[in-house]
Structure formats: structure tokens, C-alpha cells
Amino acid sequence: MGMDVYGRKPKSKEGEYFRANVWYWHPLWSYCEIKHPTLANETKVPYAHSNDGSGLKSIDATNLGKFILKDIENGQAQQFIDQRNEYLDSLPLEDCNFCQTTGVRQWDDGEKTCNACSGSGKIEPFEKHYVLDIEVLKEFANFLINSGGFNIW
DSSP: OEEEEEESSOSSGGGTEEEEEHHHHHHHHHHHHHHOTTTSSTTTSTTTTTTSSOOOOHHHHHHHHHHHHHHHHTTHHHHHHHHHHHHHHHSOOEEOTTTTTSSEEEETTEEEEOTTTTTSSEEOOGGGGOOOOHHHHHHHHHHHHHHSSEEEO
């Protein structure tokens, strides 16, 4: 699943469409909410973490895009990403619920090493599946600037 974000009145090809799978979208929009809460908030985009058609008007989308590019240029975006990654790296492994920490699962053809934890009984925290990087931020910022406003579907 992902979020298909369509420009309302695209100014260029860049502003027509932006897509992010769910693993990228949630941290991307969370970045916007944390760094630019006056533009990316529940009042302006009430259902930003779903695909129900919420979005921003042209001026707000353009401003958000410009702010994100400024964050990238001055290093604040990378600092945010680095801090987020440090936090994720600090999370302890969790018990594997697929094998109940035994490292072994029962299959139709017998017992086998758990394919979720590779037999260790521990797995990475679910949060670590969600990714944020500069390239996605930059692509989204350029989309925003050229979108003429957007809706998330």
C-alpha cells in the first residue's frame, strides 16, 4: 500500500504526481508535521496518514516545499534523519511472535527454523521498517512546489 499524491493544478511534470509506499510516507509526513507544524497539521490536512483525499492548497504546498528544501540546504533535514536513525538503532530487539521466541516454527512438512527471526527468537522493532532519506524529502519538496496544491489518494 502507498499514498498516491496528485497535484491539483500542476505547474510542471514534477507537480503532477508523487508516490510513496507506506514505509516512506508515514515518516515523510511526520517530518513535515514536526518541522513545519503551521503548514502540516491536522487542521489543514486532517487525514494525512491515510489516503482519503486530504491535502494542501497551492500556497501552503509551495511554502512547505520551499521550507523542506531550505532544511535540506542548511543541514537540518539530515540532522533530523540522523537523530531519527540513532533513535531507531537504539531500540532493542523484540521477541519474535512468529515462533514465540523458540527460533523454530511448525510447518505442514515439519519443524523448520523460523524465517522471521532466522532462528534467533528475536526480531527488529516494527518501527525500523519505516524509512526517511534526503532523496525522498527532495523529491517531495519539488513536487509540492510544482503541484498547485495536492490531494492524497
